[in-house]
Amino acid sequence: MSQSLRQLPNLITLMRIALVVPFAWWMAQGQYDRALWTLLVAGVSDGVDGFLARRYHWQSQFGSIADPVADKCLLVTAFVMLGLSGQLPWWLVAVVVLRDAYIFGGALAYWFIVGHYQGQPTLLSKACTCALVILGLLALGDLIWPPVPELLLQGLTGLVLILCPINMVQYTLLGVRGLRRRRPAEVNRG
DSSP: OHHHHTTHHHHHHHHHHHTHHHHHHHHHTTOHHHHHHHHHHHHHHHHHHHHHHHHTTOOOHHHHHHHHHHHHHHHHHHHHHHHHTTSSOHHHHHHHHHHHHHHHHHHHHHHHHTOOOOOOOOHHHHHHHHHHHHHHHHHHHHHHSSOOOHHHHHHHHHHHHHHHHHHHHHHHHHHHHHHHHHHHHHHHHO
């Protein structure tokens, strides 16, 4: 029983990846209420799978890779669909897509250059992801219910514009640090 529960965070992550398709479909069909609930469930599931993995020591190599991939698939899809609907400006969509592509590309480069990669999101990255999910939910909510206060949307947009580039710099510095740690080990072995 304990062994099967150990896979629960991974199953939740896989569910989040699977939710990308209905989310995109409902956005394309203008069924924004369904898209909002899907994004909400996916956003909450991101916190739940991480909590379970840490709390019960159910972390895995698969989860450390699949969880950020799930986040990036969901967030990029959400922001592109919100851009297509005209709900978010394309320059903001570009910032979000650039951030996620940069981090994903950096993780791949790290894997091939440095070696073993254990995905460890930073507190800043978690804050950025949280801000992105909330902004996506509010932008969707603005399509369904009476208008979301413009000041709130502008404030979250500003926060995202601050967090995304700082997060990219942070991961760059972490990657460089990992590369520097590897170089002395190679010299000692040579």
